[in-house]
Amino acid sequence: MAAHCVKTENPWRLGGADVDCLDMKTTDVLLIGAGPIGLEMAVALQEAGYEYVHLEARQVAHTISWFPKQARFFSSPERIAICGVPLRTLDQSKATREEYISYLLGIVQQFGLQIRTYERVTRVSPCEGEYRYEVETSCPYGGETYRARHVIFTIGDMHGPRPLTLDGETPVEGTNLPHVSSYFDEPHPYFGRKLLIVGGRNSAAEAAVRCYRAGAQVALSYRRSELDSSIKYWLKPEIEWLIRHDEIKFFPQTVPSRISRTHVTLSPVGDDLAIIPDSDFDEAFDFILLLIGYRMDGSLLARTGVELEGASQTPNHDPTTMETNLSGVYMAGTAAAGTQLRFKLFIENCHAHVVRIMRHLGSKDPTHINPLAYTDLKRRSLIAES
Ligand SMILES: Cc1cc2nc3c(=O)[nH]c(=O)nc-3n(C[C@H](O)[C@H](O)[C@H](O)COP(=O)(O)OP(=O)(O)OC[C@H]3O[C@@H](n4cnc5c(N)ncnc54)[C@H](O)[C@@H]3O)c2cc1C
Structure with missing residues (x-):
């Protein structure tokens, strides 16, 4: 769990006053993407005491930020709530884009999450040694190179419009x-x-x-x-x-x-x-x-060596652990589905991804998580047993 501290200037880093020195060149986990599932994953890693670096290409909740103004979620608030924090809406109906963004930003502050916003991961490649993956990024002031034992992609599935x-x-x-x-x-x-x-x-x-x-x-x-x-x-x-x-x-x-x-x-x-x-x-x-509709840009995953399958370009992964065909590389959130020609993964059935990954990493089950995660896992194990 030890990390090597390197002095680095990142005026874009979000959270905490210590912007000068970040334990970041080597880290246990490198987490990519700060949508709702990326945030829930970050809280689980933090709770379990992992050293992790969290990178976001744009701003927290970027995907939700380009929803139409005042658009309402289809899913009920209790299903899209994360980290066990209730999501209350003004009129007790489905959350609007604005309510949900504000809720997610509150989560970042409540849990003191450290997120390097406006820092896009451009390359992930296997390397020798205990830190198995080298990760390159680009950001407004240049870019960084990290080494990580594990890499988790929570990059979503809506990177651009379908042509x-x-x-x-x-x-x-x-x-x-x-x-x-x-x-x-x-x-x-x-x-x-x-x-x-x-x-x-x-x-x-x-x-x-x-x-x-x-x-x-x-x-x-x-x-x-x-x-x-x-x-x-x-x-x-x-x-x-x-x-x-x-x-x-x-x-x-x-x-x-x-x-x-x-x-x-x-x-x-x-x-x-x-x-x-x-x-x-x-x-x-x-x-x-x-x-x-919108589609996933699978090029980073493909360059990393994650196999993309079928018309949806679904990242090859074991659904019981969320580990991809690359050892130590995981998918969580809607990114696990690839481009969704018919929607199968929503926020509500992605909470369980976080638990599966934490279990595979050998950690205790997270407590700050939407309880649906455990309902989902129980239902699936009952299906598997029958
Ligand atoms: C109008 C509209 C309504 C919707 N309604 C619902 C609904 O009712 N219920 C529901 O469950 N879903 C709904 N969705 C879909 C919803 O947006 C997704 O389910 C949700 O955002 C997925 O969360 P996520 O954390 O998996 O990924 P995202 O929220 O997509 O987050 C991924 C993050 O990763 C970042 N990222 C991507 N690539 C990189 C990179 N290379 N380096 C660093 N960061 C990167 C992105 O900038 C983004 O912030 C709706 C979508 C739209 C457009």
Whole structure:
């Protein structure tokens, strides 16, 4: 557990007054990512007395920070609470983006977590000796090199938007124009303007209803004949009503095949999602939101030597220990699923990852953790026994 202390300047380090000297060049555990599961992992490591370095490429809770303003979680507060700290919301309903970010920052302060924010891990490679992995980072003042016995990836699975393509490969022309975005921040910019939203799952439906309510003229293009069944149960009837009454214009079974500054060419598709030739039509729009999902960037994992499997590029790991095909390298949180084509991992079923890793490291079970972690583990062991 001993760590070698090296004097280093990092004006970006978060937490604690001691910014000059950090026991960091060698460490037991290097933890990558400070989303909810990264924070829960950090608290477990701290409770067990591990020497660890926690790195975050952006700011704490970066993924949540780009949710639309005032967006509500689908999951109940007690399911996304971490470290055994209750999450109370203002109106006792699902947490908003703002409430959850503020809660997570409170966790960082309450547990005195030391997180090196704005420090991105760029390379992890095996090396000789007891500190088995060398980790390189980049940050605003340069970068660091660390050596660690164990590396835990809690890097999430939403590193960038899924590209809009014609055939799975060829990018649609015009997606880089300034009035086209893959991130819905808030409805205000679209007031009184013609907005096309591309997508038919929850994010698209939610943005469509909010922008409609904020005074935009909203149209929705989706490649399937009906909106997705996974849309929040309170939202689905609402958007279907608005579509039925032509308040939101719905273009089912269409895909945008070309975007210009003033128009979008929509191409009808069949049930097999193939474009039907010679049936394109143009519609005028001021703004386009491409809300067709996000994907994991698995390149760091691949360079590290973690095998990525299947269309989702799921990191190869043992689900009972969360250890990858590399000894001492673990996955936790939604990153363990790779790009989620259908959502399987949520915050609520990732708490157990923390316990599995702590057990594999040979530690006592964490106490500062969402109790769902143990419910999940018990359920799984019952399934395994039966
Ligand atoms: C609109 C919206 C609504 C959602 N609603 C829900 C919901 O109701 N319930 C739910 O469970 N989930 C929901 N999600 C998904 C939710 O964001 C994730 O489940 C959650 O953030 C996963 O937590 P995590 O800790 O595994 O990863 P993340 O929160 O994604 O954290 C990963 C962190 O790792 C950092 N990182 C990545 N690469 C590096 C690197 N190389 N070096 C250093 N740091 C790195 C990132 O900057 C990020 O801060 C929603 C997502 C969206 C977009």
